[in-house]
Amino acid sequence: MPDVLDQLEVDALLASASASDAPAPRGSVKVFTRKATGTGLVPGAVTPEIRGYDFKRPERVSKDQMRALQTLHEAFARNFGASLSGFLRTIVEVKVATCEQMTYSEFISGLPNPTSFNLIKAEGLEGQICLEISPLIIYPIIDRLLGGTSQDLFIPQRPMTMIETRLIGNVTGRGLLALSEAWAGVRKLQFSVASTESNPQLVQIVPPNEVVIVIGFELKMSNRAGTMNLCIPYNVIEPMMESLSSQSWFSAAKNQRSGEIEREIGRSLTRAGLGVRVVLGETTITLKDLLEMKPGDVLTTETESAKPVSVWVEGERKFEGAIGQYKGQRAVRVTRVIPPGEEA
Structure with a gap:
């Protein structure tokens, strides 16, 4: 017959278990720095700021460069919205929703399947970028192009047909033209579609752990709304990162556009009628x-x-x-x- 523990022995076992679960006291953390350190109680002493750093997700793009990218693509969103509004004969709003950096695997895992996944290339850039347009806004645009009202439109869960792909190609072409105009202040680029895929999991333009910059857009047309994502690998735009600082980008864009605007205004005024x-x-x-x-x-x-x-x-x-x-x-x-x- 096995031994039976009395209440005192049970209490002792519970006490020892709770004592083993308690965190062991740590020693004081030593911070090695060239600056003066302190606890803040001594006047003149500076307490160092310690921030966590994830080596799996390094931030390779500075905050100034991210702000410059966001400003650049806000101009693209305005031009693209105006172009779509004229093409579809209805008001289309395009605005920047997010601008962040992540790994390529995180970007791909957040995309729906099927979707409109376009690989974009440009002369002068090594590699490709991705332009993904959600089916929630693609099929209302197709319905609008074919004369529908998209009021009671059903969004099918299937890849697009060849006819639907050709129709969306007109929209993508206008988007790439607006994107080229937005990037003209940094470098003159001519974007074109290299290939189109419906399953983003089958496309791998960079390694899964490679850092990419993802600019998310929100598209609204009448009572329909959807998203559009532009994925730019870091190694593609790395040669242009120095030009993406806020001051140099704004000054270059201003100097380059001022002459073009002056000539365009001059051509328009010469055609004006006078009495x-x-x-x-x-x-x-x-x-x-x-x-x-x-x-x-x-x-x-x-x-x-x-x-x-x-x-x-x-x-x-x-x-x-x-x-x-x-x-x-x-x-x-x-x-x-x-x-x-x-x-x-």
Whole structure:
């Protein structure tokens, strides 16, 4: 017959078990630094800030560069939304939802299957980037292109057909054009679709632990909404990271775009129509003379016949000229340009 423990022995076993579970006291952590350290109680002493670092997820992109990337793709979202609105003849809102860095395996694991997964290439960049568009917004766009209203639209859980892929290719092409315009301030790139896949698990453009930058967008069209993700591996844009600092990017974009905008405004203004009228002379008559006026009456002005006439452009006196004839039509030859200050 086995031994039976009494209550005192049971209590002793429980006490020893609870004592073994208690955390062992740790010694004081030593921090080696060149700066003065302290507990904060001594004036002038600085307490070092200790932050955790995950070696499995290194942050290879600085915060300034992440802000520059977000600002750059906010401009892309505005241009892409305007382009889609004109193409679909309805209001489409595109805005940046997230901008973060993660591993490629984490990005792939968060995508639905099936989806529209596009591999994008650009001349001058080594490697490819990914553009994923959610089916929740793809099929409403296809329905809109085919004349539907997408009110009671069912979202099928299947890969897209060849016809649907061709239709979405028009949308993707406009997105890549807007993306090229957004990146023009950093480097002139021409993006194009290399291939399209419905299952993102079958595509591996970089190793699973490689750091990628993921910019998430939110698309809204009428009563439908969906997401779009742009995945940029770090090794693809690493040569351009120095140009992505906030100050250099903004200054480069400003200097490059200012000349183009000035030329575009100049071309638009040269095509604008202006009203031109020629004043032969001026005089003053009474209301009685105006009421009694009939065909054959002669109005005399206060302007001499040899004096040049005034040419007015949009209500402003700009030139002086002489009355004549050209190819059977009345004409005015400009004889003098009125300098500023003499327009009145």
